[in-house]
Amino acid sequence: MHFLLSISFFLPLFVTLVGANTNGIDERDIMEEMEHIMVDNGGTNSDGFVAAITPCSNYVGFASNATIRGEQTSAQWVRIVFHDFVTANLAAGTGGLDASVAFESNRAENAGLFINDTIQFMAPTISAYLSMADNLALGIVVSVTTCGGSDTGIPLRAGRIDATEAGPAGVPEPTTDLNTALAQFAAAGFNQSDTIGVTACGHSLGRIHYFNFPTIVDESFVTDTNLDGGEGFDTIPDVFDSSVVHEYLNSTGQLGGPLVTAPNVTDRSDLRLYISDKNATMQAISEEAAFQKTCYSLFERMINTVPSTVTLSDPVTHLTWKAVDVALDINSTGSVSISGLIRHLYTTETPPSTVSYTTGSSTGNSTVQLSTTVNGTGTSLYGNTTYWAFNSSINSPGTTTLNFETVSYPVNDEIFVLPTQSSVNTTDKSFVISAAALTSLASSDGMAAILYVPTTISGTVSKQVQNVTMVMTKYATAGDYTLYSGSVTAATAASVVVKVVMGSASSRTVKSKLFVGGI
The missing domain is CATH 2.60.40 (Immunoglobulin-like)
Incomplete structure (x- = not known):
């Protein structure tokens, strides 16, 4: 009733x-919501976040003729983190990944569709549990994972707080001189080698577009299937790997990309960086394993650079067993019940046919209950998921936990x-x-x-x-x-x-x- x-x-x-x-949201709920978006990629309980970059060449932006624009959402999600992070000032404790970039789409240094495309796509995922800045961090992690990186390469934390206004300008542009660019990165905590590395890592994905940079990209790249005239940084712009480094060092393919080969010397910002240490950093990350390890480390530092007033959670890990949508109910006589779903994430093993659970209190556990109803299944970057529904009466007041497998989920029946x-x-x-x-x-x-x-x-x-x-x-x-x-x-x-x-x-x-x- x-x-x-x-x-x-x-x-x-x-x-x-x-x-x-803020305002009384449990850190466990924040972390579990980020885990949900990271893990529940398809089927039951999916919100479509990761589907946006599956395949990695996909574009889910809001420009007209989206399928033939030559844009790439996975690259946009990497680029927006870079542009949000790089104006941090560690000494002052300001900036970093705080989603201030959402207010900065009209700046020349942020030319292109990537800010409004990304912010508009991720807006439905903003809640009391996850800020836009958390969404941006999640975006770069799943982009790297989906496009060829390791699924455990970048530890992901939650708890970022969104800025309420634009941050300072200062994102390095193609014409920015070397000393100015290095000084901006230094203020954000990155030294010369870090700066070279994160630039190469970021340019492993995506393209630079004639529509935004007509002095850098030739108009010939504009075609009926590439309306914005995108030219790749390497020959496989939808794969996150060291090709951009190899092609630069070996003078093959795209030669390191348009910011190495631009017609005007002043536009060759990547070249200025790469040769600033006589290519030592590029040589050091030329092997695939070294490239991946370096990129994971640098990307992790980018997403963890936050204002000094922000405290991030512990790393969010994918959970083998998890309680989902837990809710209490009461009838007119005062009998309380608990319901929800139990999710199992697995890889090669066969999921069990039933799941048992108990509720616990200070006086001990309740009688073992069995859930035999499979409510749905799904797919994930980390395996597959099966969901079991449960619904049973509990001893209330006094129940404090829902227990199954290795999980003890907190319950408040007061x-x-x-x-x-x-x-x-x-x-x-x-x-x-x-x-x-x-x-x-x-x-x-x-x-x-x-x-x-x-x-x-x-x-x-x-x-x-x-x-x-x-x-x-x-x-x-x-x-x-x-x-x-x-x-x-x-x-x-x-x-x-x-x-x-x-x-x-x-x-x-x-x-x-x-x-x-x-x-």
Whole structure:
């Protein structure tokens, strides 16, 4: 029974703009969301993130005639990280990977489609769990993995906070002199060899386009299937490997690319870098293993260069077993149940036909339950996935964990959102939220719901999370629990995360996609 469907009144709300990973979001939830996007690439529970760069030559930008533009999304995802990171100032503790580049697409140093293409594509993945800057870090990691690199090469962390305005200018351009370019990289923490290496690594993927640089790329590259006139840095621009180094050193193929061979000497920025140490760095990374190892290290340093006020999580690793979309429910007599999915990520082994689980409390584990229902399957860069659905009653109050295989997933049955008794109207973006709390927790402050709403802001196609705090009203009791409800309209109905609070107590967060009508 849905207790709240007849409630239609709207309650006061208060709005503040906040960083995407603040305001009581658990680090575990942040890391597990990044793991989800990294791992769930196709089939059940996929959000299509990695599909954008599969195959690596793919382009999912928003320009007209997309299939014949000669653009490459995987290369755009590498380039945008470079442009966001390089204006960092380590001494001042500012800049780095903070998504300030989202406000900078009109600068000459950022010529091309790559900023708005990337930001617009990744905007739906912004939530209370993941900032745009986290998305950018994820983008470069999966680009390298998809295009030929190692799936374990670049440790990925979460917790970046998005800038609310443009950062300083200073991205090196083709005409930038050597000393100025090296000084800019030095401010961001990269020495001469690092600068040469990261430039070669970045130019292993993609092209430079006549449309943006007509003095560098010849107009002959513009064709009916290459409208922007893209010329590759090497002969296989959709493969992440050392070809760009080999072709430069051996004077074969693309000779290192247009920024080595440009007609005007002033445009040969890559050549100036490469020869600045008499090609020593290029020689050192010419072997494939050395190239990959160096690039992984440099890319990791780029994505971990963040403002000094930001603390990143531990590395996010793909999980063999994982709980997904865990939710609690309660009926009119006060009986509490737990439901969700158990995901198994595997490579060569055959997944089991059933999965057992228990719930735990201070007095011990519950009776073993079996999930025999396969809810779906999927594909991943790291293997394949199988999902089992589960739904069973729990001993409440007092349940604290959901346990299966080697996983102990935290449960809070003292105060919780009721997704099956909440709803979202995607047309008018209205939310009806139901929650339960132990009657013994009752506070004079009452209960409030916090909605973390990704909201469009001025000056960019990106979004940032807006907190909407809604007062809730008691409407019933059920056993040991009191039930609360409220309604509100938000700026969007997509990618919203909700939690409830009462005094010092707060629930675990729930994705609004689990609400009736949720997306």
